[in-house]
Amino acid sequence: MKVIKIDKQNWTGGIDKSRENYQIFGPVKDKEHFVFKKLNLKEYPDMENALSVLSPKSILFPQSEKILAASLDESQDDHHIMKRVATDYSPRAVIGIMPCDAKAVQLVKLNFDTDDYRDPYWCDAYEATTFVGLAVNKPSIYDFTLSMGSGPFAEEGLDVLLVDCKDHFLAKVLSEKGDAFLKASGFTSEADADKSAKLINEIKNQAEKAIDAEKVKTEKLKEKSLLELHGASFWEDLSFSCINCGTCTFVCPTCWCFDIQDETKGKKAVRFRNWDSCMSPLFTLHASSHNPRAEKVQRVRQRFMHKLKYFVDKYDQGTMCVGCGRCVVHCPVNIDIREICNTMNSYEAEQA
Amino acid sequence: MKNPYMPYPVRIDDIQIATEDRSLKTFKFVFLNKEDEEKFSYHAGQFAELSIPGKGEIPIGIASSPTEKGFVKFTVFKTGVVTSYLHDMKAGDIMGIRGPLGNWYPWEMLEKGKNIVIIGGGFAFTTLRSSIIYMLDPANRSKFGNIDVIYGSRSPGMLLYQNELFEWEKRDDINMNITVDGTDDPDWKYNVGFVPTIVEEKAPKADPDTYAIICGPPIMIKFTQPVLEKLGYRDDQIIMSLENRMKCGIGMCGRCNIGKELVCRDGPVFTLEQLNMTPKEY
Ligand SMILES: Cc1cc2nc3c(=O)[nH]c(=O)nc-3n(C[C@H](O)[C@H](O)[C@H](O)COP(=O)(O)OP(=O)(O)OC[C@H]3O[C@@H](n4cnc5c(N)ncnc54)[C@H](O)[C@@H]3O)c2cc1C
Ligand code: SF4
Ligand code: SF4
Ligand code: FES
Numbered sequence: 001m002k003v004i005k006i007d008k009q010n011w012t013g014g015i016d017k018s019r020e021n022y023q024i025f026g027p028v029k030d031k032e033h034f035v036f037k038k039l040n041l042k043e044y045p046d047m048e049n050a051l052s053v054l055s056p057k058s059i060l061f062p063q064s065e066k067i068l069a070a071s072l073d074e075s076q077d078d079h080h081i082m083k084r085v086a087t088d089y090s091p092r093a094v095i096g097i098m099p100c101d102a103k104a105v106q107l108v109k110l111n112f113d114t115d116d117y118r119d120p121y122w123c124d125a126y127e128a129t130t131f132v133g134l135a136v137n138k139p140s141i142y143d144f145t146l147s148m149g150s151g152p153f154a155e156e157g158l159d160v161l162l163v164d165c166k167d168h169f170l171a172k173v174l175s176e177k178g179d180a181f182l183k184a185s186g187f188t189s190e191a192d193a194d195k196s197a198k199l200i201n202e203i204k205n206q207a208e209k210a211i212d213a214e215k216v217k218t219e220k221l222k223e224k225s226l227l228e229l230h231g232a233s234f235w236e237d238l239s240f241s242c243i244n245c246g247t248c249t250f251v252c253p254t255c256w257c258f259d260i261q262d263e264t265k266g267k268k269a270v271r272f273r274n275w276d277s278c279m280s281p282l283f284t285l286h287a288s289s290h291n292p293r294a295e296k297v298q299r300v301r302q303r304f305m306h307k308l309k310y311f312v313d314k315y316d317q318g319t320m321c322v323g324c325g326r327c328v329v330h331c332p333v334n335i336d337i338r339e340i341c342n343t344m345n346s347y348e349a350e351q352a
Numbered sequence: 353m354k355n356p357y358m359p360y361p362v363r364i365d366d367i368q369i370a371t372e373d374r375s376l377k378t379f380k381f382v383f384l385n386k387e388d389e390e391k392f393s394y395h396a397g398q399f400a401e402l403s404i405p406g407k408g409e410i411p412i413g414i415a416s417s418p419t420e421k422g423f424v425k426f427t428v429f430k431t432g433v434v435t436s437y438l439h440d441m442k443a444g445d446i447m448g449i450r451g452p453l454g455n456w457y458p459w460e461m462l463e464k465g466k467n468i469v470i471i472g473g474g475f476a477f478t479t480l481r482s483s484i485i486y487m488l489d490p491a492n493r494s495k496f497g498n499i500d501v502i503y504g505s506r507s508p509g510m511l512l513y514q515n516e517l518f519e520w521e522k523r524d525d526i527n528m529n530i531t532v533d534g535t536d537d538p539d540w541k542y543n544v545g546f547v548p549t550i551v552e553e554k555a556p557k558a559d560p561d562t563y564a565i566i567c568g569p570p571i572m573i574k575f576t577q578p579v580l581e582k583l584g585y586r587d588d589q590i591i592m593s594l595e596n597r598m599k600c601g602i603g604m605c606g607r608c609n610i611g612k613e614l615v616c617r618d619g620p621v622f623t624l625e626q627l628n629m630t631p632k633e634y
Contacts, residue, residue: 067357068358080405080448082403084355116602116617117604226611230631256606258599258600258605258606260409260599262405262408271405283597283607284596287435290570292634302609310612313612314612
């Protein structure tokens, strides 16, 4: 494994150099919160491991995205014929993404890149992106990534893993894309492989110790009966305080559901895709006014069953939650997926 | 791989009022590019997204049959934003069609000489029309055993595809049972009664080689199921088509799920046996 040493005094210079070939995205402080955004010249990613309010999913899956457009002007030959909207898919790098958020991208990929259909907007953005992760040296109390198939130093989905070693970063090169990015940034000084592996391991062990991996259990989710879990009586209690605000779905790195809406302006029609939320009753409302998930309890159950059972059964690749903790932090009524996961994992069907 | 959100451009070739209250119209479309017609090759039971730039898209069952060439047909009930706009469009207008989408009735299995019982109610007869035309095609009829049809609506004027229904009545290779909830027409020659009642009276008894395909409003389905059970149909011999709210139609936007199944991609066609294994969120 190739490891590159980056002295922190060279960091911003390297980022600037990489801008010749890449658009740079990263976390920055916006008032008191952290957000992921496209960085302008002289803006640099904040490498403090702060948990951004929204996950970086919008870099591949914008909250609102033009997908098609058509002219409604009947004097045009191609009026009412929809065309793909031009979007900039030149190379981009996301710097400072947390390992669990990078894993989340891999889970979302299962949805957008399938054998039958390829979502060209998400996939083209994905292919254009280099993921430069920052290992989490000091996990927060909300971090339960180790229970969800990820971890503070997990490498899945990353092209480079940066490890903060006080006055320098050690950069583990995990793919060709990662190698190319480091070269384009002028970060080329190789560290001693054995020594750096040892150092990284020490920091990693320290970080992992800060998380209680036993606190959230998932190992029995797969063997549970889907219909029994769906019919369990605990959903009434668990959903009672939910106000269906949708916050949990918007902040989540793996929530991929979307709506499609058209707009017209003058003689131009545009088709958008927008984030949507299963917590909204409109999500499933039929034109006949029938609604299969009309009740709050059905919608709350949908969110957790999707993440912790339907996804588990459908893909056999673990849960559709990476344990970032965002929904736990931001839910206004303290609904906690960690508790719900444990409840589901330990559920025994009620005796008839 | 092509962009699955991109509709094929089509021209409205013809619009027919389908029911006496004008709430349903049948639209015939032709593809602007001939090659798109081949790319849109479909099976009876599939649906498509009708796409009106600036208004939106609606999932609609394909009412024409794969054996009918040169056009595709859809019958649309006027109910909201897109369907109302479509009802006001004119022949010659340009719009789009995206698809074909979803699975279809299990023709591969049914074409091995199975007897088919088609049960439809109200305006959910569109993909059933497609299926009947398909089965009656001279190239296909011999692949099936008996074909029975039970189709009902509120009143005679609310039956879809009336001319075709009465033509099929006259044939001896399809056994039609048309019914209405009620009528004051003294010349009405067919049945009067709700679909479940007529199913009980007229549908063939169960047999290992007989399959029922049901489409209709939830209330009709609810009361028809026990009748079929009484007649001895097993859950895997009862085939249904669901209509959950949809957007993408390709299994990505997430709204049409019943448990881990996505109605747009794993369905819309399911057997009752399959539905019994999913949460009842339809
Ligand atoms: C597989 C399938 C086959 C269908 N076949 C037919 C058919 O042959 N004929 C017919 O008349 N209708 C059919 N429908 C129902 C039809 O899709 C809705 O009536 C239509 O989408 C309403 O659109 P609207 O814009 O007029 O209604 P609004 O209520 O104004 O808008 C609702 C929007 O939600 C979306 N939507 C998607 N699916 C549905 C749904 N099931 N119910 C409500 N909204 C939906 C659409 O984007 C629609 O524009 C079918 C639905 C499905 C899922
Ligand atoms: S954030 Fe909390 S209150 Fe809001 S929808 Fe999610 S679970 Fe319900
Ligand atoms: S469900 Fe909550 S904890 Fe899990 S990935 Fe989504 S936001 Fe993070
Ligand atoms: S309609 Fe989008 S997933 Fe089924």
